[in-house]
Amino acid sequence: MAKVDGASEEQSALIFLGTGCSGGVPKAQCLIRPSNPPCPVCSQSLSVKPEHNPNYRCNTSLLIDYCQTNGDHNYILIDVGKTFREQVLRWFTYYKIRRVDCVLLTHEHADAVHGLDDMCSMQQSGLVNDASQIPVYATQECMDSALSRFPYLRKSEHKQGRVDWKIIEENFEKPFVASGLQVYPLPVMHGEDYVALGFLFGNKCRVAYVSDVSQFPSTTEDGE
Structure with a gap:
């Protein structure tokens, strides 16, 4: 469900940070x-x-406020684009969101990844959780492209790096768990020959989030 004023502290919610x-x-x-x-x-x-x-x-982005069975909340961000800083100033302050626990990236275009630097700046200033790195889930191609633009986010022999990159397997058949939430990757066509991802998640209520798509492959349409 979407986040609304007066929503229970024990409920999960979806906050649409951008739909532009x-x-x-x-x-x-x-x-x-x-x-x-x-x-x-x-x-x-x-x-x-x-x-x-x-x-x-702002750029298309979704924040999942995931309330677990013990009442703890995890904040899972899908895409962190060029307008991420403005989204923080508008919506994080409005809903009193103090951190991001992990990030899911749909693809490597600027409107999905160019806010990584701003996100890491938030992390350094203590807006993210106590861990020194924030998990970012992406395909190998997406990670390589992002690191070519933000090489200082790469872990090296002498530097831990500010991002803990988690690779989404190429066959897209296996779900993964991000901050306690089970997520299924949904490959979709973004243009004629480019594959981006959507995500399927939720237990009681199943939610499919697909932001940049021109066509659904038959394997995605026929999937769960």
């Missing part, structure tokens, strides 16, 4: 070089507060 395109909404171009008449969607962002504006959207 890679560039976000409003588009900067629409605001600095407005058309005549101006774009009704982007121009609205100047007059309505972001938290009450359905057209003020």
Whole structure:
């Protein structure tokens, strides 16, 4: 279920941090070089507060507030894109979220991974849990691409690194457990020849989260 005001502290919840395109909404171009008449969607962002504006959207991202049977909460983040810092300022403060326990990455594009540096800065300042590294689940291809842009997140002989990379197996057949939550990877087509991931999770209520998709392969459609 989505996070709502007054939700029980003993319930799990889904917090949609962003539902926008890679560039976000409003588009900067629409605001600095407005058309005549101006774009009704982007121009609205100047007059309505972001938290009450359905057209003020950050990069696609989901925060799973997973309440375990013992009442403890784990916070599982799906994707950490270019607008992650703004998502923290808007929604983490609003819902009083103090940490991220692990991250799931759908693919290596900028709108899914370019907030890794901001996330690690949060970790250093104590916003993440007590562990020195944060687990990040990704395919080998996604991890390699992210490390080519953020090489200092790599573990080396003399440096522990700030991210504990967890590789999602290529066959995508096996579920994995992220911060206590069992997750099934869902391969989907993102464009004509590029495979991204969605995720299936939940026990009492099954939730399939797919953010960037152009086509569902038959193996995903016919799966659990």
